[in-house]
Amino acid sequence: MEETMSAANRSLHFRRLKEAFVTDLGGTTLLENVMVLSLLPLLVLNRGVFNLLWPQVHPSWFQFFCDLMFLVLPIQLSLTLFSGYLSAFLATVLLSTLPSLLCLLWPHVSSYDSSLKNQLSSAFSATLSSNLSSQRLPCVTAFRSCTLLLTAICILAVDFRMFPRRFAKTEVHGTGLMDLGTGCFVLANALTAPEAREMRTSMAAHWFLKKQVVSTSVLVGLGMGRLVATEITGYHGHVTEYGIHWNFFFTLAVIRIFAALLRLTGVRRCWCLALIVATAYELALLCFGLKSFILHGRAATGDRTDFISANREGLASTWGYMALYLGGVELGRWLRCAHRGSLTLTDWLWRLLGLLFANAVFWSLLSICQVLVDPVSRRLANLAFQLWTLAQGSLLLSLFLLVDVTLAGLRTLLRHFHVSSGRHRKPANTDQGVCGAGEPTANRSEHFGTCLLDAINRNALLFFLLANLGTGLTNLVLDTLSTSSGHASIVLSVYILGLCLSMHLLQSCLVKSVEPGSSHQ
Template sequence: MSEKLLKEAFVSNLNGTSPTEIIVGLSVPPLCMLCRGLLLILYHLQHGELSYSWKSHLLMDFLLLVVPLVFGCTILSDILILVPTSIASLASILLYKIYRTRHNNIKVPLQTIIKTFRERNIDSKTIPSVTILRVFINILTTICILAVDFPLFPRHYAKTETYGTGFMDFGVGGFIFVNALVSPEVRQGHDLLNSRFPIVTKQLLSIWPLIFLGIGRLISIKATGYHEHVSEYGVHWNFFFTLAVVRLVASLILMFFPVNNSWIIAVSIGIFYQLLLETTKLKIFILSGGDSRDSRVGFLNANREGIFSLFGYVAIYMAGVQVGLYVLKKRSLVKDWIKVACFLLLSSLMLFIFFILLHIFVERASRRLANLTFCIWILVQCLFFLSFILLSDLALVFAEHLVNKGNVPCSWNLSKIPNTSGAKHSSEKKSLKDVPNTSGAKHSSEKKSLKDVLQVPDLSLIDAVARNQLLFFLQSNVITGLINMSIDTINCGTFFSLVVLLLYMFCNCSIMYWLHIKNITFKCW
């Protein structure tokens, strides 16, 4: 058997893992972000000013945000539960130490601190959690697309053949969901009625790079004989085509339906498509081909998975638009964002129950079909991921509130407490205002905030990747191809594989970081 066929077989006929294991894995990135922020705050409290070069910031973020994800997907996968547990324990210790440092300087009851914190204003012009969600899905996908070709990567994390839930299956749906969160329809919101045609025009202009990349990927794979999993999208189809068509179709649909009813459209498409699968021969056609022998004759037959899965991905996109409208709604108080995080988490739990019912009584989740069960599963994972990122960010903001300092990179900015009447609130405001600097320095209006002291609001890996996300994904695909053509990945040992993965991720991150500090953005639409 040729090397090409061996590599195709290596990533084929897999059944995935449990949804709960994927949830455990998705809890790692938010906890890494929390620990990073707490370490920065604690360092400043104990050692004062922190000033490093951009190379040091890159190394710090890589070690704290990327390396744990690489380890969790590889050598620590058998004891995955210990990864978030250990990081959460470290975060709790850091938060307690920050609280004790503050508590030693001023005696304020914890209940008063929490109550004051809930009334704090935060800068909601941007929602850091949405950016973090998009970036981490991109980083996790980047890790997996190369790691899957090494024995080091657990086979049950790879994409499933027909039914099941693999960690890499989430990446496909997650990309669709996060694109919907920041879509033009979400950003325009209630003003969409007067700007529907311009939005469709904008989508037409924005998807051409995806079409170009899809064609480029198709030509390069066919020309080089690179191994491919045909049952993933088909002979000629790929994810770039899927993303482009989904964005365009969704914009066309929202020309005729209110954007606030996107959830109704999502439910209608999902149920309609599932009924087609159950009551017609469509399911047999997608899984077995027109002759029930898995033939690939004709364009529709050759690309049946990629074409018909569009139904499911459009439903996911519409659901993402609805979530985006809710999350990106303007809010200013911490307590309002606590409600948002709790609502998203509760919604995730409710959908998880619905997912279990569909799994038992209707059909198992299938990435290949993009059936209703798969769509619900993607929403469960995305809502959980987003809610956990939001809760972690709020925990970081609480730590900033404890020391009465400014923001750390990739988190909210705290602002002054809103003016309200009542002596009780005035006393709470006074208690916060009188918090002294832990170093004993006199508080003044000229005192630097943590954001100013750190001098790194823009020097963060999250901001760097967020600046050029499509380029990050594209370059990772190119580097993955080059590594696969240079190395016999399926026969590599554990240590060598891990070194290659870490160097590969560091290379990807370094390029994005260098572009970021040079203020270079690749956007041609």
């Protein structure tokens, strides 16, 4: 009996240590968050240039290995071992792109004769007028996949001492890197939502509602499963994040119901509704005592005696996430509205300028809101948090679009060089291999040439669920607080390798199931 009680006390003590390890944190600066996230487009650019340097079709396992080396490993290192040298790490990745571009272009430029200037002018003109229309946006795929990959690494790494505390979630106000995780997840879902693609349902209302109930039930089931699992295992949790019973899966379920109502009612001006919801919620926080209730409970005692007070953070912040979702839907519509006609590279450059202008507006509004209204708070999901997520998300999306345009332009430029020199060489593409096989060329994320990003994008919810399961299992079998940096790096590498490998194998199975067999040729 005494041994049982002693083991229970040790377990409780260990749980409290882990909870204290992620409590009362203040975050980092806006600039450092921008630096970390700016690394993602640079890594994707390097991966794309590598594909152009070696355009031969490689086996799927080689593509997967390259994705790990070019994308996954640098992200993990920047968040852990090299987090104290972030500026130098970012500069190194940026400078490593220049030799690759030189190796790519110099053989073609150096082989031209005295009419080099006219030939280059012709090549650039042809490149700028090339048609880049497609049914999918590679920049949105990269945004969605890279933010999920970053989140998956962070949710386990934060439990080890080697992970910088400034990147962890903040307690009340602040801008930690992990504070962006849930916001970017909602924003990424909004960018690819049926409302953003302006897909109208053709089925009867009751059948549509039935379909939405089924899909929402999956999210509710995941939320209930997480709740039961944490209660049974005694897994540590940060109560002030969502509350005692609430979790992010329930928030996603509410947003799914909200999105279904949007489609049924045929709301077109999502930005107007976003402003109404965000303004009303901010007024409730600051003018009607909702903020005080969330932070301190009823009568400022911090009590959690009923369901509402026990889950006040999760219930209240859902309104902020719904406003953010509406803003993301409007942003997605703006990005896709031009797909009704053909777009050239020049058109996409103008699109990029428009996105950068919107980004500047978001940053300006955030600065004003931080000073005059209320600082950023993920716990409250207040107006400043929504603006910060939109500002950071639109900046990241702009950088991915710039990478997309750059790689597409390089591909077209190389094609023109080959034709002009009389070497009708087939340009690099992804016509074979796992990534996008079985689909029309226009539907593939071929500008980036990264199979892993496409696999994560297609199975986003499953990837997020497996990341949560892997994090939970690791914490149950390992004392993360006592683990050295070397052992923690190995554990984190095995964990993320398992996640990525599962996505790769799933994608391979899906591709093989749609590929026509050779016997049917």
